[in-house]
Amino acid sequence: GEPSGPSVKTPIPGPKSKEMISELNNIQFSNTVIYFTDYNKSIGNYIVDVDGNVLLDVYTQISSLPLGYNHPDLLKVLQDPDNQRTFINRPSLGLFPGQGWPQKLTSSLMAVAPKGHTQVTTMACGSCSNENAFKAAFMWYRNKQRGGAPITEEENNSCMMNVGPGSTPFTIMSFKGGFHGRTIGVLSTTHSKAIHKLDIPALDWPIASFPRYKYPLEDFVEENKAEDRKCLAEVEEQFEKYNKAGKFVAGVVIEPIQAEGGDNHASPEFFQELQRITKKNGAALIIDEVQTGGGASGKYWCHEHFHLPEPADFVTFSKKMLTGGYYSLPEFRPQQGYRIFNTWMGEPSKVLLLEKVVEVIKRDNLLSIVQASGKKLMDGLMDMSKRYPQHLKNVRGIGTFCAFDSSSAEKRDEIVAKLKEKGVQSGGCGDLSLRIRPALVFQPYHADIFLHQLEKVLKKI
Numbered sequence: 001g002e003p004s005g006p007s008v009k010t011p012i013p014g015p016k017s018k019e020m021i022s023e024l025n026n027i028q029f030s031n032t033v034i035y036f037t038d039y040n041k042s043i044g045n046y047i048v049d050v051d052g053n054v055l056l057d058v059y060t061q062i063s064s065l066p067l068g069y070n071h072p073d074l075l076k077v078l079q080d081p082d083n084q085r086t087f088i089n090r091p092s093l094g095l096f097p098g099q100g101w102p103q104k105l106t107s108s109l110m111a112v113a114p115k116g117h118t119q120v121t122t123m124a125c126g127s128c129s130n131e132n133a134f135k136a137a138f139m140w141y142r143n144k145q146r147g148g149a150p151i152t153e154e155e156n157n158s159c160m161m162n163v164g165p166g167s168t169p170f171t172i173m174s175f176k177g178g179f180h181g182r183t184i185g186v187l188s189t190t191h192s193k194a195i196h197k198l199d200i201p202a203l204d205w206p207i208a209s210f211p212r213y214k215y216p217l218e219d220f221v222e223e224n225k226a227e228d229r230k231c232l233a234e235v236e237e238q239f240e241k242y243n244k245a246g247k248f249v250a251g252v253v254i255e256p257i258q259a260e261g262g263d264n265h266a267s268p269e270f271f272q273e274l275q276r277i278t279k280k281n282g283a284a285l286i287i288d289e290v291q292t293g294g295g296a297s298g299k300y301w302c303h304e305h306f307h308l309p310e311p312a313d314f315v316t317f318s319k320k321m322l323t324g325g326y327y328s329l330p331e332f333r334p335q336q337g338y339r340i341f342n343t344w345m346g347e348p349s350k351v352l353l354l355e356k357v358v359e360v361i362k363r364d365n366l367l368s369i370v371q372a373s374g375k376k377l378m379d380g381l382m383d384m385s386k387r388y389p390q391h392l393k394n395v396r397g398i399g400t401f402c403a404f405d406s407s408s409a410e411k412r413d414e415i416v417a418k419l420k421e422k423g424v425q426s427g428g429c430g431d432l433s434l435r436i437r438p439a440l441v442f443q444p445y446h447a448d449i450f451l452h453q454l455e456k457v458l459k460k461i
């Protein structure tokens, strides 16, 4: 079972961590390592480092552990002899899927598919899921332009040398503050930190503004509505500008909440109107649920809170879903083989684990626990924002997907560092925000432990 609470015995990183970091540094760049982790002792909501420090983990490996550490039901998946074969013989899923693969997809990914979705494509990570969703959107857009005409020899020859008409001038619209990955295509739709983009070539694709609200929301209803209108007008302008220039916008990619960009929220009305504008302009709406998806918002998919008039064209996922991939409407299916393809096309062992995660979420009613813990977090943060307004403001969140701003990046970093000293592993995002990303097994009493430690930090800084 879990420890009763955090316990920190050494400075973090401790002596053993430091030794291992320098060992690793002989092999690769290791400056981002926070500490080496003991994956035998880490359990539930608690991460244990190699120096025996026990921390309440409200960051969970960049929001990617659905059931925390060493969940007993997941360990059982590994003990099943049939499953061992799946872990050992990693298949090229596009060519030689194993028996039972359709059933596994049905009982895991399709069991939690967004409303109206019947198709899923598995991938390895968030970046490659977005990359392939973009490609599927480009092919769909070109096929619409062809209107049934055959592919020409000129198209086949020209694309081999990266020129038109075979290589198209199509674009994907993204938003300032967005994060969709770091591989070279999606990196042109990522706009959260310069260090991610420096030195890498970028594509001339349209970029619109994402709403930046004033808080508390109830005090700024008109201002925030005006902000929605301003951003939507920019989306229309970008469509007009790029389509007129023949750089047709084939898709719009957006997160339900911009996470890396600083936990920026936008209203359901913003997303409903964005879907209308995107459809009107003949583009695909790609909702990136890599960080928001998998249950942290209290629903499986965060965009479910927006009551979109129609299903999104694509919903990409990774992190808490354990496998990468995307759901897409049938019209986006490739028309030929080997166009959305790579050696592995994801990993069945991750889908086996996801199948168990989906079962546990249903059996243990975890989504309602997320809602209860999220309420506890939000109430506690709102209360603290009244008592420490200089350090904690703009409290926001859906489910346990919460955040607040501090007065400066330094202050935010100081709060993260002091929380770590008190045995809470948290993380920053954007310029001023501290984000909370606990596992789905994070109970209200864990929220109390977090809030208690946070109060102790705020009292002293």
Ligand SMILES: Cc1ncc(COP(=O)(O)O)c(CNc2csc(C(=O)O)c2)c1O
Pocket: 062, 125, 126, 127, 128, 130, 179, 180, 181, 182, 255, 259, 260, 288, 289, 290, 291, 292, 318, 319
């Ligand atoms: C909304 C969203 N979309 C796509 C991605 C990319 O996923 P990965 O390629 O990292 O699996 C992410 C990854 N998140 C992430 C957090 S820190 C980070 C990094 O590369 O520094 C990446 C995401 O949050």
